[in-house]
Every structure is written in C-alpha cells, then in structure tokens.
Amino acid sequence: MKIKDKEFEVLITAEELNQKIKILAEGINADYKGKNPLFIAILNGSFMFAADLMKEIEVECGISFIKLSSYQEMTSTGSVTELIGLNENIFKRDVVIIEDIIDTGGTMVSVLDEFRERGVSSVEVVTLLLKPTALQNNIDIKYLGFEIPDVFVVGYGLDYDGLGRNTKAIYQIKS
Numbered sequence: 001m002k003i004k005d006k007e008f009e010v011l012i013t014a015e016e017l018n019q020k021i022k023i024l025a026e027g028i029n030a031d032y033k034g035k036n037p038l039f040i041a042i043l044n045g046s047f048m049f050a051a052d053l054m055k056e057i058e059v060e061c062g063i064s065f066i067k068l069s070s071y072q073e074m075t076s077t078g079s080v081t082e083l084i085g086l087n088e089n090i091f092k093r094d095v096v097i098i099e100d101i102i103d104t105g106g107t108m109v110s111v112l113d114e115f116r117e118r119g120v121s122s123v124e125v126v127t128l129l130l131k132p133t134a135l136q137n138n139i140d141i142k143y144l145g146f147e148i149p150d151v152f153v154v155g156y157g158l159d160y161d162g163l164g165r166n167t168k169a170i171y172q173i174k175s
C-alpha cells in the first residue's frame with residue numbers, strides 16, 4: 001500500500017484484529033459484569049477499534065469520546081494537554097479508556113491523571129497496540145491487543161499525515 005511518498009506492508013491482518021478484539025472483549029465482559037462501565041475512546045485514532053470492540057461488549061455500559069489537543073504554554077517549557085469533549089460526569093464511574101496505540105505513554109499518563117482528579121471509581125486501559133518504549137512510562141495496561149516493534153504503523157484508524165485510516169488491516173512502514 002502506498003500513502004503519499006511512503007510504502008507500507010501488512011503487519012496485522014483483519015482476521016488477527018477480529019480475533020484479538022473478541023478475546024479483549026471476553027476479558028472486559030467478565031470483569032465488568034453488573035458494573036455499568038463508561039468507555040471513553042480517544043479520537044481520532046481509536047474510532048475503528050472502539051466501534052469493533054463495542055460490538056462485542058455485552059455488559060450494560062456507556063461510551064463517550066474525547067480528543068486531546070496539546071499546545072505549548074508561553075510561560076513554561078512543558079507542553080500542556082487539554083482534554084476536549086468530555087461532557088459525561090465521570091465521578092464514581094468505572095471508566096475504561098479505549099486507545100489505538102500507546103507509544104511513549106505520555107498521552108495516557110495525562111489522561112489517567114485527569115480522570116483520577118475527577119474522582120473516578122476506577123480506571124483501566126484497553127489499547128490495541130503497544131510499542132515497547134511505553135514500558136518505561138509505568139502505565140498499568142489491563143487489556144492489551146498487540147505489542148509491536150518500534151515502527152510507524154497506519155491503518156484501522158491510525159493515520160499517516162491524515163491519510164490511511166480507512167483500512168481493515170494494520171500496516172507498517174517499509175524500510
């Protein structure tokens with residue numbers, strides 16, 4: 001597959017994704033029986049994973065979507081992440097964050113901090129993909145799809161420069 005100037009090859013097939021999603025959902029269904037969790041998917045990348053995962057969730061639950069915008073603060077050196085679109089009250093809720101990929105883990109750390117500040121009853125993470133660098137960022141990932149090498153991937157929601165989200169498989173960049 002070619003996107004713009006880059007060639008990509010299949011890393012994870014549609015069948016492998018479907019199989020794994022069923023397994024992830026089985027775990028969540030067992031753990032959240034009778035609990036009414038609130039799933040919160042992080043846009044844009046996780047939209048396809050979230051949709052397919054939710055079709056396999058059998059417990060009573062809600063789903064909501066958030067976006068993150070990061071910007072540089074004029075006065076300080078650190079980048080600040082702002083969480084957009086969370087209208088639900090998450091106080092005392094059992095939240096499950098749905099993410100497409102965790103790389104450095106920076107995004108997930110700031111989301112977890114924000115949710116804990118808002119007084120969730122519990123918060124767990126389900127991510128389809130994990131790159132090994134994140135392991136240094138001490139995140140407790142309860143539900144993990146695939147650990148992948150440190151390569152750039154696209155497809156199944158993930159983009160390259162805004163393109164390539166609309167595929168059934170996940171592709172890695174050809175070196």
Ligand code: 5GP
Binds near residue numbers: 104106134154
């Ligand atoms: P982190 O904060 O964990 O470093 O980055 C997470 C975000 O970076 C993901 O939600 C995703 O948007 C982006 N990202 C990290 N690795 C990749 C990759 O290989 N491909 C794409 N398309 N996005 C990535």
Ligand code: MG
Binds near residue numbers: 043044045046099100
């Ligand atoms: Mg993402």
